[in-house]
Amino acid sequence: MPSILRRPATAVATVLALLLAGTLFAAGSAAPAHAAVPATIHLKITNNSGRGEQVYVYTVGTLLSTGRQGWADASGAFHAWPAGGNPPTPAPDAAIAGPAPGQSKTIQIPKLSGRIYFSYGQKLVFRLTTGGLVQPAVQNPADPNRNILFNWAEYTLNxxxxxxxxxxxxxxxAPYAVGVQRADGSTASTGRLKPGGYKGFFNALRGQPGGWADLIQTRPDGTVLRALSPLYGVETGALPASVMDDYVNRVWQKYTTSTLTVTPFAHQPGVTYHGRVSGGVLHFTDGTGAVVTSFQKPDATSIFGCHRRLDAPNDQVRGPISRTLCAAFNRSTLLTNPNQPDTGAAGFYQDVVTNHYARKIHAQMADGKAYAFAFDDVGHHESLVHDGGPRQAYLTLDPFD
Structure with missing residues (x-):
């Protein structure tokens, strides 16, 4: 079972990806000057969900100063997880009672890279292995959190x-929005759905043929709990493993006779790589003509997970190229634009073969922004707030329409 940093969309990877893309600071420039970030900051949690169940909140992650995994209480005090076992052992109860409907509650969050979970009606079940925390994995029907309504935000404070x-x-x-009050007193927020967007998403997914409706999970009483990502859909058999094959085959055919140009760094337009398919492999060359990295034809799990055949190490060549390819495959822009990344949302998801899950999520967001797949930040389409000197953060539990 996966541990706390199992996925590339954790807050740490978000920061690294932004740095690689040059979206935080241009190369050689200095970060904005702010007063020192305190050891903890306020997180104001507002319950606008309209639901009557008790809300539970959890702050879990890796303490940046030591690398230890653990949890934080409402005061922001960090507690390292005890040693786990095999089979996994119960974790200490890290739950914080959240605000009642229509109310707010402020807690402290420390310098972690991790997640802020919230659940309705029941506490989440966390367990510990010898390798660390076991997070909920509801794609597994036997997971004890399978029938709990919950969600999470991701953060890094350093x-x-x-x-x-x-x-x-x-x-x-469960719908929610995140926000930050900046050092100058202004606020920024993202992640909010359009009015009717929660039910609108599920209705749209139900109407998408090809197995996409089977991503939806419900409780035995019929309550809609969530839609799994298409990666888990393929892994569990809800989506066919061949769901992206037609598009991938057309891409491979196109770039057998034409060139795909990738310019992965927004602040370095002179750094380009050129891709051609030869012998069934997509090879990228640099300005000297030397092959710098190559990609086997990706399958659906590689595309939806941005891993395996589209692995993106934290380097300066393969990782940036791979994350660009991953975004282009999920958004289906490789046939319409040979110059990547394509940053114009109007051209995303136009092919009949695409990541319909991501398409329908973005369509329901008030600002159009979301993290519907791991590298959805390519081109600044991610639902992220950032400030170098935050006064406080916000987590708003939004209505279920």
Whole structure:
């Protein structure tokens, strides 16, 4: 079972990806000057859900100063997890009672890279292995959290500031928005659905043929809990493993006779790589003509997970190229634009073969932004707030329409 940092869309990877893309600071420039970031900051949680169940909140992650995994209480005090076992052992109860409907509650969050979970009606079940925390994995029917309504935001708070994002990389579930009050007193927020967007998403997914409706999970009483990501849909058999094959085959055919140009760094337009398919492999060359990295034809799990055949290490060549390809495959822009990344949302998801889960999520967001797959930040389409000197953060539990 996966541990706390199992996915590339954790807040740490968000920061690294932004740095690689040059979206935080241009190369050689200095970060904005702010007062020192305190050891903890306020997180104001507002319950606008309209639901009557008790809300539980959890702050879990990795303490940046030591690398230890653990949890934080409402005061922001960090507690390292005890040693786990095999089979996994119960974790300490890290639940914080959340605000009642229509109320707000402020807690402290420390310098972690991790997640802020919230659940309705029941506490989440966390367990510990010898390798660390076991998170909910509701694609597994036997997971004890399978019938609990919950969701989470991801954050990194460090000496350089706060990065806080909503995420649908693993699933689309209980609606919420995130925000930050900046050092100058202004606020920024993202992650909010349009009016009617929660039910609108599920209705749209139900209407999408090809197995996409089977991503939806419900409780035995019929309550809709979530929609799994298409990665988990393929892994569980809800989506056919061949769901992206037609598009991938057309891409491979196109770039057998034409060139795909990738310019992965917004602040370095002179750094380009050129891709051609030869012998069934997509090879990228640099300005000297030397092959710098190559990609086997990706399958659906590689595309939806941005891993395996589209692995993106934190380097300066393969990782940036791979994350660009991953975004282009999910958005289906490789046949319409040979110059990537394509940053214009109007051209996304236009092919009949695409990531319909991501398409329908973005269509329901008030600002159009979301983390519907791991590298949805390519081109600044991610639901992220950041400030180098945050006064406080916000988590708003939104209505279920």
């Amino acid at each position: 000496d350089a500031g706060l990065w806080l994002n909503s995420t649908q990389v693993d699933m689309f579930s």
